[in-house]
Each structure stands twice: as C-alpha cells, then as structure tokens.
Amino acid sequence: MKQFLLIISLVAGNFAKAQKIDSIYVNLYTDSLKKGTYNYINIDGRLSNGRYLPLDNNDLTFTTSAGEFKGNSLWINKDYKENKVSIKVILKSNPLLHKEFDIYIKQLPDNEKLKTTEEILNEMKKSKKNKNKR
DSSP, X not given: OHHHHHHHHHHHHHHHHHOOEEEEEEOOSSSEEOTTSEEEOOEEEEETTSOEEEEOTTTEEEEESSSEEXXXXXXXXXXXXXXXXXXXXXXXXXXXXXXXXXXXXXXXXXXXXXXXXXXXXXXXXXXXXXXXXX
C-alpha cells in the first residue's frame, strides 16, 4: 500500500510540474507607487490548465527604470523626480513571455490623519442616539 501511495505521489508531482505557464499578468494592489518604501509588484502566471500561480523572483527577472528590486518589492528613493517608473518582468523558464508596464508615482503626501478608536466609538454612539430619536 505504501508503495502504491508513493507511486501516485510521484505521478501527481510530475503532472503538476508538467503544467507550463502560458501567460503572465500584472495584478497590482494599488494604482501608484510610494516613494521611500517597498512596493510589492504582484505577478501571476496562467498555467496551461487555466489555473493561476503567483510568481516571484525565483520565476521572474525584474528590471526597472528607477529604484531597486528586492524580490518582488520595488524600492523608490524619496528624491526620485519622475512621475512614473517603467518595469519589465521576464519569465526565466521562457524569456519570450514578458510584460512591460508603467506605474505612476504617488504625488500627494501621506498626511491623512486616521481616526482614533475613541473617535470612532463616539461617532457610533452619536449615530445610534440619532436613530433612536426618530
């Protein structure tokens, strides 16, 4: 029985490896990059069976017009002056599969003040009182 399970596992493993990536897609979590921080660049591969697989720097070669990649994360220096960055990703197992795209740099400062827990609770209490008055 153990030998049978081992054979089935090996066959299933080889079948999974046999699935080839037939296209790659850029799936960004944001519409712009922030300077002075790492920005994750999400790339998915579509397998020949129709499933999707997240790809990383083990699968892809990343190049950029600015900044530096560490894995899938792109660091943009705070003093970068351009309004966008060009990125190219190449599938290592098939360099014919690649994507080139631009991502814009966030222009407005991050000065948004988030509400405290106390402020949110007070708003909820006020809202509840107003509903009860109706």
